[in-house]
Amino acid sequence: MPLDTYDKIMMLAKRRGFIYPSFEIYGGVAGFYDYGPLGSRLKLNIENLWRSFYILKDNCIEISTPTITLYEVLNASGHVDEFTDLTVDCKKCNQSYKVEDIINNISVDEAIKENKIKCPNCKTNLKDAYPINLMFSTKIGFGKVRDAFLRPETAQGIFIDFHLLYRYVREKLPFGVIQVGRGYRNEVSPRQGIIRLREFSMAEAEVFIDPENKTHPNFNKIKNLEIKLFDNIKEMKISVEKAVDKNVINNQALAYYMILTQEFLYSAGVDPEKFRFRKHSDNELAHYATECWDAELFSERFGWIECVGIADRSAYDLQSHIDSSGKDMYALRKYEEPKIVDVKKIIPKMNELGPLFKGNAGKIKSILENLEMEDSKKITINFDGKEVEIPNNCYEIVETKEKKIGDKFVPHVIEPSYGIDRILYCIIEHSFFEGKEKDEEYKILKLNPKIAPIKVGVLPLTNDDRLVSIACELDDNLRNAGIETYYDDGGSIGRRYARMDEVGTPFCITIDHDSIKDNSVTIRDRDTTKQIRKKIDELIPFLKEKIDN
């Protein structure tokens, strides 16, 4: 069987130092990969390009929070209950499978009961299916331990700091907060190589907006751009403005981050022909989302792969954390002028709440104080995911006048969430070309110069000391100017060009004997193979211009 594109790329990736299987000397484990010297640089370049879109163009702030996350956080967010896969074990060999990997389009319970589905490994019948939680769990401390998980998303670290971040931006909406880092998902039995990892790199933005005003301040700048949508039936190209007007996309903010995503992916080197946004149907929405679009990239082996999810998480997460922690995580919609209003204030009585709610009394007191009192005589609050009725001897209601400067509300969240590893793989696949020249096979990665791990190959034509000395000095100067180089003096010049082409280096500089006299060198372009002559003095600005555009 001939190798497919995925096999070819993963072989190249391993041979040339992009991607290695993790723990290989101990037999490896599915779902884990290492980034080698070139892969790690490519990944950093993609992440930094991403940051430039979110920090420069969109003025987001960035934070960095632990990967180990308290049980309480992920219980409040719904992950303890909802972040699950339906799983099934073999009765004989005990191998576990994700149900959707082995069963299609038929009722699971029925299929298992009637033994229609056998273990793919040993062909025995399967036990009953059951949901398993996909978070890696661990414990903090000794003796009195705290339960914790490795984070399934970086988002929760942002949500639980909302009150601090809202103060940092001086209490103005909208504002976006990004986080770049590791996420974890203990897949039952991952079988798709680098596409389905148990530990992966994410880049997420949580943009907090006023639910009554889901516009975006930069919408006008991008409204005429065309966006590529797929509604599960057909693809269409449509202007962002039209998509919002016709309610294909629910609101401006969601549409803005979709087009930002499209621009970022094109800029990183994704083939526009292998890109589209697909809308989630209602039954595939995550537990926290009201609308979600996936940016999908096409790969030869796996078909359309979800690489970015852009979700409207509404008030789900902040409200959940308010309910569970009792803390004030509201935003304020200020009036032009303060108003004097009649209010019914709830005055909690700790001497009644204490015996009734024990350790939770303080939290409940704080929830009651923040409650907007309405007409009903009965007070029911959300606490730890449960409805709790507060007996009326536990509080007093006082009617009073109060100066009010605005309305409190729970912001909504638009979340663009990027899977960096999948994007990286797809960029390599979209950049991969191979062919034959003079009976020699060659492979080229046409990586965008912006993200290429090596920008310039520095190649002295011979080992002549004078050439080597010019080449070394040039190499130093380029590196000091922040241009990643690879110095290579081994083998024929054609062989060296080929080595650089294969890892996506956009430019090669050859230092030859004329360089000694004319202080000039030859620059070869990877994609055209055209060569031009340039003064050494002019190289750095020339290359910077080429790399940044």
Added chain:
Amino acid sequence: MPLDTYDKIMMLAKRRGFIYPSFEIYGGVAGFYDYGPLGSRLKLNIENLWRSFYILKDNCIEISTPTITLYEVLNASGHVDEFTDLTVDCKKCNQSYKVEDIINNISVDEAIKENKIKCPNCKTNLKDAYPINLMFSTKIGFGKVRDAFLRPETAQGIFIDFHLLYRYVREKLPFGVIQVGRGYRNEVSPRQGIIRLREFSMAEAEVFIDPENKTHPNFNKIKNLEIKLFDNIKEMKISVEKAVDKNVINNQALAYYMILTQEFLYSAGVDPEKFRFRKHSDNELAHYATECWDAELFSERFGWIECVGIADRSAYDLQSHIDSSGKDMYALRKYEEPKIVDVKKIIPKMNELGPLFKGNAGKIKSILENLEMEDSKKITINFDGKEVEIPNNCYEIVETKEKKIGDKFVPHVIEPSYGIDRILYCIIEHSFFEGKEKDEEYKILKLNPKIAPIKVGVLPLTNDDRLVSIACELDDNLRNAGIETYYDDGGSIGRRYARMDEVGTPFCITIDHDSIKDNSVTIRDRDTTKQIRKKIDELIPFLKEKIDN
């Protein structure tokens, strides 16, 4: 009690968005901190400055491996057995303590038996002390699970890829491999704030060298620099060359990375008066180290803090992984010309090894094939940390001639390992100044412009549309040129300067009414408070020069 410097800094850090306690709305957990918008930027800047030293000056390559690490890796490396703290629990309240935190200079067993030491929490007697492993553990997969830990260091991810990385550098020593990322240590009861974290950021370099040649190619460039050493009795300043000649530092390579560390820390803004290298005494060496120097930084509350460890790990790690995995992780010291030599080759017999060693037979076969046969008649190998004798019916010895191109050996490793969080805290403390001016208290962080999270405050003097429009355009241009800015139009200009001083912003640009006419602005220097006037066109190169030096 007045606040000490640590308290003041942590309050400023929280108020201004550098550092937040993690999971605060759920009560927090010791040993976890979040980096807010300014802290996260400061950390990235420090990491990138560090990279520039190791990648630009030292030509290291970078890789990125999972934080979840297989049991087999950390068992081979000795962490399962050795990465422990002696711990003791209270008989009554069950609180756990690290023994060295509560007992000084007396025999632990004796102290506990004679009830000399009580629980610091409830004053009850303590149970017997016992060692606990400090790694966070977790499990990969379901059904057939694999045991794993969160990595205690990034180093092991590099060691187990040695064979791939050695091929990447085309089999030449020395070469260095860096990794920047999270490390984990499940501290028993951390009580030192951000100085003792359970999840932290590390930057490590593993430099592979020939044990017969522990020199460094760049040693000549740095040999005259003075290094600040403390031999546990007195401090001394001595040239790097002298330190190696007098064997104060064991070898050139170790000395080279010490001076690189000193240069990096000074460049990042560490106060040279609060810096020294301290040598580990024999009884404090880690299980893998033959010599180790700590770069220590002084802090007012904690005294001298270990922030960087520079260890000679000898062949310990690679040899352990060779022994445990049976894989070829050797380097080759090539001869000038190939030699024909007499060799005794071991030919393993799988039909004998199989029944005897079962699943391990393959590994043992591979170890035997790689063994250099010496005179002894008995073959004993290291396998999984144990000495295993191989019965002589399991192999044949064949005497033959072979073309040999060099000697195989296990490289030694010099490891500079940096604790980024501690360095970041110390830099803030060393940069922190406070005082009074006109009865107003002020605080300044004199951060080095290279690492300051915000480089330039952009301050329109009034809300005049014309000033605002110039200021916004300038802000955009600076950000697009890669210069981090903060746009601030709120409050008096003095108040705005003070806000920028407090977070370490080295320059403020004020746009005033003259700017409309003369296209110039005022630049204020944080440290001198001097102001100069500059044309807007000349700003970017002027600021870049100031920031990079």
